[in-house]
Amino acid sequence: MATTITMPQLGETVTEGTVERWLKQPGEPVEKYEPFVEVSTDKVNSEVPAPVSGTMRDILVQEGTTVATGTPIAVIEDGAVGSAPPPSATQPSGKSVSEPPKDSAAMAQSANAEPVPGFNLPQLDVKPAAQSAPVRGNGEAAAAALRGVSPAVRRLAREHHIDIRSLRGTGANGRVTADDVLNAARMGPSAAVGQAIAAPAGAETKSTYGKPVPGTYVQLNSARRIIAQRMVESKHTAPHAWSMVEVDLTNLWKWRTREKDRFESEHGQKLTLLPFFIRAVVEALNAFPLMNARFSADGGGRTPGPAIFVEEDVNIGIAIGLPTNLVVPVIKHADKLSIKGLALAAGELIDKARNNKLSADDLQGGTFTVNNNGANGSYASAPIINGGQAGIVTMEAVVKKPVVTADDSIAIRHMMNCCLSLDHRVVDGYVASGFLAELKRRLEAMGPSGVL
Amino acid sequence: MAVATSSSQVLNNVEAVRETLYEAMRNDDRTIIIGEDVGNRGNVFLITKDFIKEFGAERVIDTPIAEASIVGIAVGMAMEGLRPIAEIQFADFIYPSYNQIVGEAAKTRYRSNGEYTCPLVIRTPYGGGVRGALSHSVCIEALFYHVPGLKIVAPSFPADVKGLLNAAIDDPDPVLFLEHKKTYRLIKGEVPNGHYTIPIGKADVKKPGTQLTVVSYGLYVHWALDAARQLEDEGMSVEVIDLRSIRPMDRTTILESVRKTRKLLIIHEDNKFGGVGAEISAMVNEEALFDLDAPVRRLCAPDVPAMGYALPLEEAYMSSPAEMAQAMRDLVRF
């Protein structure tokens, strides 16, 4: 059996050594502890004693050569020269103990690696966010759901108006991480509502929202609870201001009247004023980008304090009131759609909404909201801003009215009010009324010569 | 791979210290080196090799074995206008000087209302991994960083060693300059030529990242970087900050990083309880609690009196790059 001898470490901080002189040549016998080579470092010169008895077999490093500690320098063929076989390597073993293991295999461990002694992360007792049954609103359950929630998650959830309980966590043990919250925020705060709506409804009770019985408590399902929470949050966070303009839709009305039958036969759905309105809104938003923005408490970490995030995309949410619910599906990139495209997109979303087929994605990402209130005959309304946006605009009922025209005569015109609730932290009267004025201008400029 | 250029050389940490001390001795007559075996022996790591031949025994003083007065006499020299650089041969021997360092040097300016000052550098090799056992392996920074009036630096890279040692020598107040002995010859790096200083109190992001902040100093910066690069291959982005200065500590750099990554792992060779990591953790909790997405963790030596001489004992005491990588992994995945 052969023993390979490596360059020993001859000093606390030494990393290499030089072979000065071989005291034994191949073929010569050598006894354990007998010096067989002279080695030097910049600190010290030393004779190295043999670790085993036997015969010198190979010299691997020539005299005068410098090698790193731990490099093989010689091989001794074990052969008890009158002594028992030596036990396993005694010192100096020459094994380099100074080098950290560079072997990446040593560092790369599977997920089941031994925990580092003294370094154990807590096994969080976090139940994954319930997907099948919405968490019932009682104090204990709420507390349980918030266990293991980090300060960053709490803060971000609060800032972005996200209900942590409605999120699925991607962290260890299903923990909701800060990134989870930020991703949800990016997709739109109504995503939480969407998740909750997608869940099957809870147990029916006798007195329901659809059929309320006087003198009873109507239990709120998850969706209604979230709506309630959102409305309060919105009103308590954004200082709402309100403004209104009156728009002359006579020409637009003519245009729509001309197009609606053909549209219906081609596309199987009605052509309402909504897509025209959205088109005008989009154009007004382009002219007043601050209306397509939201207040940011920490500027996303890029500004020293609060900031206004000006959205890149124009995603218009359309508020749809259903018998027991309010949903706001979003037309993504509304600025890239023609009036026809808007009509089709809106129609599809309204259809889905009525059939309870809206997906979470349909409900996320809105940057501005439109509410067609007029269908109910409303003349003016003060809507609550949706999900941290800068504003929400309504179309009220179209009413034929006598108005005074430019040349001081009286004419019968189709008039419609547009109402705007705005977040006064983001914009004030100058921008808001500018936006409304632009909206009015665009709507009044629409007429039969236009293209859908 | 460090490469020399026309404006820099590749040096190891011993050479970086030596070159800096040499220039300081050449450029300022008031510079005195005082310690055990610094003259004729040239320091036990050969840092001041041949200095005595060039600068003379009155400027490179071989003292009796008397640590308290090595520092105390240097304090007196400093009060009287010289610029002494005192050496304690191994940090493990510094305890007799504690009185002079903490009770006298650190308080001279403050107690005399600035009438007397103490521009003193105390250099000492510290740290383990060299089979040094109980009396040649200790980390001492936790015993001193508590004391206002005393600066402490612990650079890991040769370029930092030179810049910070120059800053320490120029500093009008006492500085404890810690040199990790295992890095003396192990770590080589590019060092700019000429005189330059690095401000004391500034950390350095040695590797940027986005998912986890690792703060370390001394030998462990190098191993933490190895571990972080391993994690890079696994798709995880870890930021490694080299603290460089223990006191004053660069809170700004640490907080900026933690606010970005939301997770902090402190890795140091010293015992855990009351170590430097404890202060960083407390500070981060005070200043950035609502940016933290995980508890602040510390990977340190266990709280036992010393690393043993036998290899398994030394290895059990110290943290390997593999252990560091696992700790980083756990926290990134938290």
Next chain:
Amino acid sequence: MAKVEPTFRAALDRHGLSDDQLKAIYRTMLAQRQLDNRGFQLNRQGKVPFALGSEGHEALQAGAAMAFERGKDILAPYYRDLGLAIGIGLTPYEIMLSIFARVADHNGGRQFPNHYSSKAAGLMSFSSILAAHIPHAVGAAYALKYRKEIGRAVLVTFGDGTTSEGEWHESMNFAAVHRLPIVFLCENNLWAISTPLSLQMGQPDIYKRAEGYGMPGEQFDGFDPLVTYAAVKRAMDRARSGGGPTLLEGVCYRFLAHSTDDNDMTYRTRDEVTEHRKDDPVPRFERVLIEAGIITAEDAEAMKKDVLSETNGATDRAEAMPYPESSELYTHLHEGAWQPWL
């Protein structure tokens, strides 16, 4: 000026000092006694929380101060060196500022009283830690030698208790090895708070240790200011001219307790103190000067009155000065405005 026989005057060994210098020594002793007392009076009045006396050291300190060359030498004293401080030029006003801890004090009221510091006078700042200042004195002496400043020396003083400290030993050793321009003056008052010499050292003659270090040593009567002056002058001259260090031991006695926080009757007898009081150096030197015809009894009274009035003036002036503001806690942390510790 009284008329005395010249022969009688010649009997006083004045060691080369002039009449004025002799009177100056005496006045310093009176001032030390008076200022010392004033500290205790203020403490008993409740005006200052702490006082530390030096009664018994007057001759030793006034004599040593006379051998100190102002503007050249450096003094590294300890906290019982009130006489040395005023002897080398600090004013009673500065002393009282220290006692009252006013912001105008050299140390801004940060230090205990009696912990003087004066760059202008060459008085090195020191702490309460016994022997910690001795290596500093050695370092300063090294600087003088390194800069080849012939004619300058360091005078470091300490009590008998300090000679037990390791840092005293290390300092003596180093000074001897390097033949530094320094004089180690021990003011042996026989007590280290409550510890008598017999419990402190096996060799009660401190000066004999000098031989162990390889430097000359000398013991003298610390109650005699002129013998003290002569010994300190010899040693300082030796140091100033490159002759190396000396260990001097002036034997005196601590008449008072260690400080206002100490009750010395718990560890020694009133009789012992009374016995030593018979050698009280202040009245003793007064007698010597009167008998030598340097001063009259009336001169002595006038000087005492003058010293009292000077002390009163200094007291009133210092007492009227303001304390430091709390914001002063944050100054002098570092050179310039940088506050790295906060």
